[in-house]
Amino acid sequence: MLSKEKLREDFSKDYKRFYEVELFKELGFERKKCSCGKYFWSLEKENCGDPDEHGTEYSFFKKQPEKVTFDEMWKKFSDFFKKRGHEEISRYPVVSRWRPDLYFTIASIQDFQRIEKGVMDFEYPANPLIVPQVCLRFNDIPHVGFTGRHLTSFVMAGQHSFNWPKEGYWREETIRLDYEFLTKELGIKKEDITFIEDVWAMSDFSEFGACLEAFSNGLEIVNAVFTEFSYFNEIKELPKKVVDVGWGFERVVWFKNGTLSLFESIFPNTLKKLNVSFDKELYETFARKASTLGEEARIDAKTLSKLLNREEKEIEEGLMPLLSSFVVLDHIRTLLFAISDGALPSNVGGGYNLRLLLRRAFALAYRYGFDIYDLIPRVAEESKLFSELKENEEEARKIFEIEEKRYNQTIKNAQKKLGEILAKGSLTKDEIKTLYQSHGISLEMIEEEAKKRNIQIQLPTYEEIIQANEVEKEKEEVYDVPNIETKILCYTSSRARAKVIFSKGNMLVLDQTPFYPEGGGQESDRGEIFNEQKRAKVLDVKKQGSTVIHFLDKNPFKENEEVECVVDEERRKRLRVHHTATHLISTSCRKILGKHAWQEGTLKSFDKAHIDIAHFDKLSEEEVKKIEKLANEFVRKGLSVKAKEMDRKEAEEKYGFVIYQGHGVPSKKLRIIIIGDEDNPVDAEACGGLHVSNTSEIGIIKIISTERPHDGIVRINFVAGEAAIDYFEKLNARAKKISALLNVSEEKTEDEVKRIIEEKIEREKQIKKEKKEIAEEIAKIIINEVKDKEKEILELDFDKEILREIGNQIVKEKKELCLILKNKKNEVICICGKESKFNAIEELKKISGFVGGGKEKYAEGIIKGGKNA
Ligand SMILES: [Zn+2]
Ligand SMILES: [Zn+2]
Numbered sequence: 001m002l003s004k005e006k007l008r009e010d011f012s013k014d015y016k017r018f019y020e021v022e023l024f025k026e027l028g029f030e031r032k033k034c035s036c037g038k039y040f041w042s043l044e045k046e047n048c049g050d051p052d053e054h055g056t057e058y059s060f061f062k063k064q065p066e067k068v069t070f071d072e073m074w075k076k077f078s079d080f081f082k083k084r085g086h087e088e089i090s091r092y093p094v095v096s097r098w099r100p101d102l103y104f105t106i107a108s109i110q111d112f113q114r115i116e117k118g119v120m121d122f123e124y125p126a127n128p129l130i131v132p133q134v135c136l137r138f139n140d141i142p143h144v145g146f147t148g149r150h151l152t153s154f155v156m157a158g159q160h161s162f163n164w165p166k167e168g169y170w171r172e173e174t175i176r177l178d179y180e181f182l183t184k185e186l187g188i189k190k191e192d193i194t195f196i197e198d199v200w201a202m203s204d205f206s207e208f209g210a211c212l213e214a215f216s217n218g219l220e221i222v223n224a225v226f227t228e229f230s231y232f233n234e235i236k237e238l239p240k241k242v243v244d245v246g247w248g249f250e251r252v253v254w255f256k257n258g259t260l261s262l263f264e265s266i267f268p269n270t271l272k273k274l275n276v277s278f279d280k281e282l283y284e285t286f287a288r289k290a291s292t293l294g295e296e297a298r299i300d301a302k303t304l305s306k307l308l309n310r311e312e313k314e315i316e317e318g319l320m321p322l323l324s325s326f327v328v329l330d331h332i333r334t335l336l337f338a339i340s341d342g343a344l345p346s347n348v349g350g351g352y353n354l355r356l357l358l359r360r361a362f363a364l365a366y367r368y369g370f371d372i373y374d375l376i377p378r379v380a381e382e383s384k385l386f387s388e389l390k391e392n393e394e395e396a397r398k399i400f401e402i403e404e405k406r407y408n409q410t411i412k413n414a415q416k417k418l419g420e421i422l423a424k425g426s427l428t429k430d431e432i433k434t435l436y437q438s439h440g441i442s443l444e445m446i447e448e449e450a451k452k453r454n455i456q457i458q459l460p461t462y463e464e465i466i467q468a469n470e471v472e473k474e475k476e477e478v479y480d481v482p483n484i485e486t487k488i489l490c491y492t493s494s495r496a497r498a499k500v501i502f503s504k505g506n507m508l509v510l511d512q513t514p515f516y517p518e519g520g521g522q523e524s525d526r527g528e529i530f531n532e533q534k535r536a537k538v539l540d541v542k543k544q545g546s547t548v549i550h551f552l553d554k555n556p557f558k559e560n561e562e563v564e565c566v567v568d569e570e571r572r573k574r575l576r577v578h579h580t581a582t583h584l585i586s587t588s589c590r591k592i593l594g595k596h597a598w599q600e601g602t603l604k605s606f607d608k609a610h611i612d613i614a615h616f617d618k619l620s621e622e623e624v625k626k627i628e629k630l631a632n633e634f635v636r637k638g639l640s641v642k643a644k645e646m647d648r649k650e651a652e653e654k655y656g657f658v659i660y661q662g663h664g665v666p667s668k669k670l671r672i673i674i675i676g677d678e679d680n681p682v683d684a685e686a687c688g689g690l691h692v693s694n695t696s697e698i699g700i701i702k703i704i705s706t707e708r709p710h711d712g713i714v715r716i717n718f719v720a721g722e723a724a725i726d727y728f729e730k731l732n733a734r735a736k737k738i739s740a741l742l743n744v745s746e747e748k749t750e751d752e753v754k755r756i757i758e759e760k761i762e763r764e765k766q767i768k769k770e771k772k773e774i775a776e777e778i779a780k781i782i783i784n785e786v787k788d789k790e791k792e793i794l795e796l797d798f799d800k801e802i803l804r805e806i807g808n809q810i811v812k813e814k815k816e817l818c819l820i821l822k823n824k825k826n827e828v829i830c831i832c833g834k835e836s837k838f839n840a841i842e843e844l845k846k847i848s849g850f851v852g853g854g855k856e857k858y859a860e861g862i863i864k865g866g867k868n869a
């Protein structure tokens with residue numbers, strides 16, 4: 001297996017090939033081995049300047065900081081690279097829909113990565129190019145606000161050149177461009193730059209290469225990666241080599257301005273408005289040393305008190321409020337980006353990390369008195385380059401409000417739960433994890449409550465609780481069939497002759513098939529396969545790789561036999577109708593609920609269908625009505641439904657990433673289903689299913705119900721076409737049956753049912769009253785009998801409810817009495833008065849065969865194998 005260490009060693013040995021550039025020689029940069037083990041290039045530096053290794057302090061702060069805004073700096077950057085042959089493109093979404101294996105975009109190169117049959121490929125709209133790509137990274141949560149340089153959302157200014165050596169540029173030109181920007185635009189002196197040799201690799205080594213990281217004054221500003229290898233079973237050179245330069249753009253802005261913190265450069269107006277008080281001298285000392293905190297797994301006042309050699313209390317008062325405001329601003333911006341791009345906080349997958357951030361922001365805002373809702377528009381305003389944040393501000397506010405309500409509810413429930421657990425005086429790390437993950441109790445809250453009780457705890461690190469960015473794959477059943485490509489005819493026909501390629505058990509593989517294999521939530525076709533002598537029913541059809549497997553009721557066929565395949569057309573028609581209706585509901589949801597309403601899963605079967613939509617709340621009746629109405633309008637308009645083969649790149653550019661509904665793996669050629677006008681469609685999605693050719697064929701769509709299968713998802717159950725008629729008929733039949741049972745006309749059933757229910761309620765009230773009266777009578781008698789006894793066992797032939805009532809009446813007066821009551825069914829209760837010295841559950845446990853439960857004052861159960869009285 002490969003390792004980064006091994007690669008580093010190999011590349012180092014061959015440094016002339018992997019790291020050396022002519023520019024270094026021209027500048028007089030020398031290659032040295034650092035005390036930390038890494039090799040680096042510089043004019044005269046003693047060490048590589050990586051603060052994580054050498055504690056190098058930040059030393060680029062200016063006495064009079066400049067006031068270059070984020071947008072102005074982007075303009076400088078963009079002009080610089082455009083002048084040098086680059087095209088600027090717009091950012092891609094932070095939700096990585098084109099990469100179904102990942103939740104969020106974590107690097108600019110991800111924009112251009114497309115997985116093709118398990119192998120990485122690159123697709124690029126221009127070459128070379130720059131892109132202000134917003135990336136979300138949750139593994140830096142503990143560092144945000146403290147180290148100065150870490151953020152959960154940041155702009156990676158991607159500088160990319162593709163397809164070397166056929167196009168673009170490579171190492172020499174990359175380093176020349178970067179050096180020029182660092183010295184000319186950021187004004188760094190050449191003696192203040194070091195280039196550290198390193199290796200960059202995807203976690204699975206599907207692509208990797210050498211990289212040169214540029215550091216100056218304690219800050220890494222840019223990393224130039226030269227991706228030239230790929231590893232699956234062996235190391236291979238990539239056919240398209242890629243220059244992957246990532247500029248930490250907020251760092252660029254920070255370095256240019258020379259403020260004490262990155263946040264002062266990014267959110268100057270918001271911070272001025274917030275006006276948090278802090279200890280100026282302490283902050284200045286801290287800001288320089290903040291560079292060294294990058295390796296800490298958890299940072300709090302204690303960490304800083306050690307770093308600065310000051311009292312924890314001073315840190316708490318003089319630093320923490322300011323640093324916490326940085327954290328809150330960072331988290332708000334991350335949520336704004338995520339929500340704008342259609343991601344929602346939830347308790348699963350990527351949404352889990354978003355909720356973690358949001359709750360952390362609320363917790364800090366409550367503690368230090370920040371108004372989150374006042375900050376949302378300010379943060380959006382200071383991120384002007386991304387106007388979408390302003391556009392989606394209202395939607396974000398709504399989601400923040402709903403999430404805050406949920407959070408407060410959690411706190412209410414949690415405080416009790418947490419109190420109970422802490423009462424035992426200790427709390428393990430695993431218990432904390434459970435409290436966090438299953439009960440939504442934030443680490444900050446656990447810490448605070450433990451502190452109040454003086455309990456020492458060890459909190460898990462954020463690394464231990466965040467959700468990894470890789471989407472977990474569901475395990476699929478693997479069938480033992482050869483990997484043969486089956487020609488699929490289902491899009492054009494429902495009948496075909498075919499040759500048997502493989503036959504085993506009830507599985508049959510043909511050279512071609514008209515049967516639709518289950519996929520994209522659509523159930524498979526059914527039908528028959530036969531020839532002159534033999535006949536079998538098709539029960540299911542699945543696709544494994546590019547092989548279609550037919551599952552038969554019995555399998556009389558041998559390899560090389562010719563067969564006839566006939567699909568059940570009635571069933572297929574229903575699947576087509578349900579499938580196309582799903583597209584219409586999906587697009588209606590996005591139009592009515594908002595852009596976040598992505599399709600998360602579907603089922604299209606013979607008699608019903610459902611679609612799962614990302615949404616932050618239950619659907620109101622009104623919303624359901626609106627969605628249904630709009631979908632039916634599309635039906636009645638008689639819109640054409642076309643399937644068009646398109647290049648992925650063309651489809652993405654024309655229709656946007658909205659084509660990736662559901663979680664299909666996009667391939668180079670996409671089958672785009674276009675409903676309505678091709679240039680301005682009602683819906684356009686990449687989809688491999690079967691559809692009708694005109695929406696009018698759907699007839700009608702009826703939403704039956706909605707539910708929330710889990711947090712952040714709404715399921716809409718519906719029927720369409722023939723299935724809808726079946727559904728109405730069923731409803732009609734049921735109504736008729738009910739009216740017959742009630743023996744009234746259909747119009748009167750409602751009133752009749754109401755009357756019966758009222759009668760029942762009245763009767764129950766009466767019974768309860770009578771039971772109480774009986775209990776009171778009996779209690780009076782017993783009270784006289786027990787006198788001053790402390791314990792009494794009685795057998796009474798009443799149900800448990802009456803026994804309880806009797807008991808209650810008695811101990812109300814006989815406060816020192818412990819009373820055990822048993823009936824003929826061997827049900828038993830024990831009830832103790834306020835001053836009784838007995839324990840109810842302990843008393844019952846003494847009876848052999850007792851099964852049940854309870855507490856000190858009341859317990860109940862049955863006596864198994866107990867003799868009747
Ligand atoms: Zn070093
Ligand atoms: Zn479809």
